Structures are given as C-alpha cells and as structure tokens.
Amino acid sequence: MSVSALTPLYLLLGLFFASVGLRAWRDSSSPARMARTAFFALLALLFLVGDWMPAVVAGVLVLLIALIAGFGLPSGYVASRIPARTHEAPSTRLLWPILAVPLVTILLSLAFARLQFDGRALFTVQSGPLYALAIACVIAVFMAVRLTQDHASAAIRRGGDLLETIGWAAFLPLLLAVLGTMFSKAGVGTALANVIGAWLPMESRLVALLAYGLGMALLTMAMGNAFAAFPVIAGGIALPYLVNVHGADPAPLVAIGMLCGYCGTLMTPMAANFNLVPVALLELKDRNAVIRAQIPTAIPLLAGNCLLLALLCFR
Amino acid sequence: MNSAWSWALLPILVVVLGFALRQHPARVVLLATLSAAVVSGMRWDEFLSALGESFLKARYLLVFVLALPVVAQVEAFGLRELARRLIGRWRGVRSGRLLIGYLAIRQLSAALGLTSLGGHAQMVRPLVAPMAEAADEKTLGELSDAQREDVRAMSAATDNVGLFFGEDVFIAFGAVLLMQAFLAENAIELSPIHIALWGLPTAFLAFVIHATRLLWRDRRRSAAL
Numbered sequence: 335m336s337v338s339a340l341t342p343l344y345l346l347l348g349l350f351f352a353s354v355g356l357r358a359w360r361d362s363s364s365p366a367r368m369a370r371t372a373f374f375a376l377l378a379l380l381f382l383v384g385d386w387m388p389a390v391v392a393g394v395l396v397l398l399i400a401l402i403a404g405f406g407l408p409s410g411y412v413a414s415r416i417p418a419r420t421h422e423a424p425s426t427r428l429l430w431p432i433l434a435v436p437l438v439t440i441l442l443s444l445a446f447a448r449l450q451f452d453g454r455a456l457f458t459v460q461s462g463p464l465y466a467l468a469i470a471c472v473i474a475v476f477m478a479v480r481l482t483q484d485h486a487s488a489a490i491r492r493g494g495d496l497l498e499t500i501g502w503a504a505f506l507p508l509l510l511a512v513l514g515t516m517f518s519k520a521g522v523g524t525a526l527a528n529v530i531g532a533w534l535p536m537e538s539r540l541v542a543l544l545a546y547g548l549g550m551a552l553l554t555m556a557m558g559n560a561f562a563a564f565p566v567i568a569g570g571i572a573l574p575y576l577v578n579v580h581g582a583d584p585a586p587l588v589a590i591g592m593l594c595g596y597c598g599t600l601m602t603p604m605a606a607n608f609n610l611v612p613v614a615l616l617e618l619k620d621r622n623a624v625i626r627a628q629i630p631t632a633i634p635l636l637a638g639n640c641l642l643l644a645l646l647c648f649r
Numbered sequence: 650m651n652s653a654w655s656w657a658l659l660p661i662l663v664v665v666l667g668f669a670l671r672q673h674p675a676r677v678v679l680l681a682t683l684s685a686a687v688v689s690g691m692r693w694d695e696f697l698s699a700l701g702e703s704f705l706k707a708r709y710l711l712v713f714v715l716a717l718p719v720v721a722q723v724e725a726f727g728l729r730e731l732a733r734r735l736i737g738r739w740r741g742v743r744s745g746r747l748l749i750g751y752l753a754i755r756q757l758s759a760a761l762g763l764t765s766l767g768g769h770a771q772m773v774r775p776l777v778a779p780m781a782e783a784a785d786e787k788t789l790g791e792l793s794d795a796q797r798e799d800v801r802a803m804s805a806a807t808d809n810v811g812l813f814f815g816e817d818v819f820i821a822f823g824a825v826l827l828m829q830a831f832l833a834e835n836a837i838e839l840s841p842i843h844i845a846l847w848g849l850p851t852a853f854l855a856f857v858i859h860a861t862r863l864l865w866r867d868r869r870r871s872a873a874l
Contacts, residue, residue: 401679
C-alpha cells in the first residue's frame with residue numbers, strides 16, 4: 335500500500351474519528367465506553383496510517399472493528415451531551431450552511447473536472463467530487479460557526495455525537511464493500527447464474543427475459559450492489575440466451591436490466607448506505623423502515639421494467 | 650441435490666438467512682465474509698490481506714460524515730424549528746406533495762449529473778424530513794410514533810428513488826460506462842448516449858409510481874380527518 339489520490343481526505347476523516355474516540359474514552363459515565371473508544375480508535379488508525387500498513391495488519395484491524403460492531407457497540411445509542419441552545423425564533427439564515435454544502439460541492443466538482451496542471455487533469459472522475467464535497471463541508475462548518483457565534487470545536491463535537499448516534503451503521507457500507515470483493519473471489523455470482531441457466535427452460539423467450547430481469551434484482555439484493563450483479567447476470571443470461579438465441583436489442587436490454595437491479599437495491603439491507611444509514615440518521619426504531627417504505631415502489635417498477643424489456647428489446 | 654449446486658452459493662444463503670432471521674447486520678456480513686473465504690479455499694493470511702485491501706480501497710464511502718458537524722451545529726441552533734415555521738406559513742401544504750417536489754428536483758438534477766444535490770446526511774435529515782414531518786403535523790395534529798416514523802422513512806425513500814432513477818440517464822455516470830465497456834468486451838459497440846436514453850422510460854415510470862403513492866397517501870390522510 336502507498337499514498338493514494340485520496341490520502342489527504344482520509345487523514346482529515348481519521349482526525350475526526352480520533353476526536354470522537356478520544357471523547358468517548360474521557361467520558362467515563364457513559365455506557366459501553368471501552369467498546370466505543372476502541373471502535374473509533376481502530377477506525378482512526380485505518381484512515382490515518384492505512385496507506386502505510388501491510389494489508390494483513392489492516393485485515394486484522396478490520397476484523398476487530400467488525401467484531402466490536404457486532405458484539406460490543408450498543409445499538410440505538412443516542413449521545414446528546416452538549417446542551418442544544420434553541421432560540422425562540424431561529425433565523426432563516428440557518429439554512430445557508432445547509433444549502434451551501436450541495437451548491438459548493440456542485441460548483442467545485444464542475445471546476446475540478448476542468449482543472450489541469452502541466453496538461454494533466456488534477457483530479458480523477460472519482461476524486462474530484464469527493465474533494466469538492468469535503469471542501470464544501472469545511473466551508474459550511476465555518477459559515478455555521480460564524481452564524482451561531484460559536485466555536486468550531488463545538489460544531490466538531492456535535493458532529494461527533496451525531497456520528498456516534500449512527501454508530502456501526504456508518505461503518506457497514508465499508509464492510510459490505512469487503513463482502514462484495516469476497517463474493518467475487520468465491521465466484522458466488524457465477525454460481526448463481528449457472529444455477530438459473532441449468533434449472534430454467536431458457537429456450538423460452540419469456541422465461542429467459544424474466545430470469546434476466548428478476549435475476550438482476552435478486553443478485554443485487556444478495557450483493558447489495560447492481561454494479562457487481564450486472565456483469566454476472568448480463569454475461570450469464572443476457573448475452574448467451576437473450577441476444578444470441580432470441581435476438582434481443584442489446585442497448586435497451588442492458589440499460590433496463592441495470593434498472594431492474596436498482597429495484598433490488600431498494601429492497602435489501604445489503605445496500606446499507608441507502609437503506610440502513612438513513613434509519614440511523616433519522617433515529618427510526620424499525621431497522622427495515624426505509625426498505626418497507628420502498629417496496630411498494632420497487633415491486634411495480636420491477637414489473638414495469640420486465641414489461642419494458644419485452645416491449646423494447648424485441649421490436 | 651441438483652448437479653448445478655455449488656458451494657459458492659453458501660455465502661448467499663448465509664446473507665439471506667441472517668437477514669430473514671433479523672440478526673445484527675454486522676454479524677451477518679462477518680459470517681458471510683468468513684463463509685466466502687472458506688468456500689474459495691483461501692489461506693488465513695490471504696483472507697486477512699483481502700479483507701484489509703478491500704476495506705482500505707472502500708474508505709471513500711465515509712466521506713459523507715464530514716457533513717455531520719454542519720448539520721449538527723445548525724440543528725442545535727434550531728434548524729428543525731425553522732423548517733417547521735417555514736411549513737407553517739405555507740397554506741394547504743401536504744407532506745406527499747412536498748415530497749413529490751423533492752423527488753422531481755432530485756431526479757432531474759441527478760439526470761444532469763448533479764448527484765450531490767441531496768443525500769441522507771446533507772439534505773434529508775436536516776431539511777426534507779423535518780419539513781415533511783411539519784406538514785403532517787399541520788394536517789394531522791400531534792403525530793403518533795408510527796406516523797412520525799412513517800413520514801421520515803418516506804422522506805429517505807423518496808431521496809433514494811429520485812437518485813437511482815435519475816442518475817442512470819446521465820451519460821457520464823459509472824453504470825452507463827460500465828454497461829458500454831461490458832458490451833464492447835463482447836464485441837457490441839454502442840455509444841453511451843445510446844444506452845443512457847433507454848433509461849428514460851423507467852425513469853418516467855419510477856416518477857409516476859412513486860408520485861402516485863405519495864398523492865394517495867395525502868388523500869388517505871385527508872379522508873381520515
């Protein structure tokens with residue numbers, strides 16, 4: 335491992351996690367003090383020095399974090415140790431920092447996409463928007479601190495409390511990315527495509543079409559990510575059966591097939607950053623509340639997608 | 650057992666069973682990761698390096714937490730009350746119609762590639778959910794815990810639907826480029842715009858289905874009064 339294009343961002347995040355861990359350690363009265371301290375300290379370590387540590391060591395730390403998340407951290411822990419100073423009539427100017435985050439992010443990502451140094455692009459497609467978001471957040475914190483005539487350290491402490499409220503859910507998307515890698519190493523998707531191909535009568539156009547659309551949704555639900563499911567299902571079902579045997583038009587076939595996968599994303603806890611992180615952020619009691627709110631949209635949409643596949647791929 | 654069965658399916662079984670039995674997500678994922686490692690016959694040091702390497706590569710997923718200090722700071726100084734007051738001035742407001750407006754903005758901006766206009770930490774928690782909640786309070790009076798939970802979950806769901814079925818229409822979006830690269834590998838040459846345009850019918854359908862649900866929700870609430 336070595337320094338990456340995103341290392342400065344990881345250092346910033348690492349410092350934030352370290353400050354949360356430090357406060358958890360100092361706070362001797364709160365529950366699960368050791369687990370919370372260790373969780374954020376290990377996370378900070380992976381962000382601060384992860385680029386310079388051997389992958390095996392990083393793996394051990396990840397395993398420890400996962401064990402703490404699964405067995406040590408209290409769930410539904412709500413930290414609110416800093417008294418909230420609520421005014422009688424809060425000023426509309428409080429909206430500015432919140433609106434500044436998306437607007438500055440957009441402006442900076444548009445600018446970063448054009449920025450060149452010695453004829454080479456300064457930012458990549460991935461790093462540009464991430465730096466834009468980070469800088470926008472820093473600018474917005476200063477705006478918020480000025481507006482509220484408070485100290486920057488208070489805003490960082492309050493942000494840390496909010497992060498503790500999200501707790502292990504914030505870390506889950508990372509763990510799921512790890513699982514996705516392990517799935518592909520174990521050949522999980524290919525095995526599933528083989529089973530579908532072996533068990534279903536794919537010489538029927540309708541069966542092959544449904545196997546493709548529903549297979550995309552199901553594998554996406556299992557892996558939590560339509561991007562990971564797409565090459566497996568498109569390579570295992572769409573190309574050999576729908577394009578080569580039944581003569582489907584490939585352009586609508588791949589585009590709508592991917593969107594069948596997105597319907598799956600709406601229905602799975604494996605897509606943690608979309609379906610579980612908001613549960614923690616909005617302090618909901620039912621872990622599946624967001625998924626339950628999405629299922630009545632996802633199922634008719636999946637049916638509509640299958641219909642669109644049938645109509646648009648075989649014109 | 651059919652000959653097509655392969656032990657590589659075991660990790661999927663672990664995931665499905667774990668979530669069906671409502672086990673702790675971190676434990677389910679940990680067990681599934683271990684079973685995938687066993688199935689693929691990794692040595693323990695290979696397993697640990699794969700674990701560390703893929704975790705370090707995915708760290709960018711946590712950049713959103715940098716928005717938390719801003720959100721927490723303005724909330725401590727009354728952002729939620731402000732959202733409530735803004736909604737209070739708005740006559741005839743309904744949570745469903747408010748969320749349809751947000752859905753339209755989210756979907757259109759994502760289709761233009763502006764996916765950062767929204768998000769659960771930056772927009773839904775500080776602004777969208779409190780406004781929808783305040784709109785419901787205006788029509789229904791004091792909300793029960795179930796009603797509060799419902800309107801918040803619906804706000805998050807609307808953000809997801811708008812993002813997913815907007816971004817796929819954008820030609821420079823990763824999914825479109827992934828599909829183009831996949832087809833090119835299999836000797837089918839297509840331009841990104843050719844693929845992205847086929848996302849339009851579904852984008853339209855997603856808006857119609859979700860907006861209909863939101864309108865229906867408003868109507869049920871008015872009828873219940």
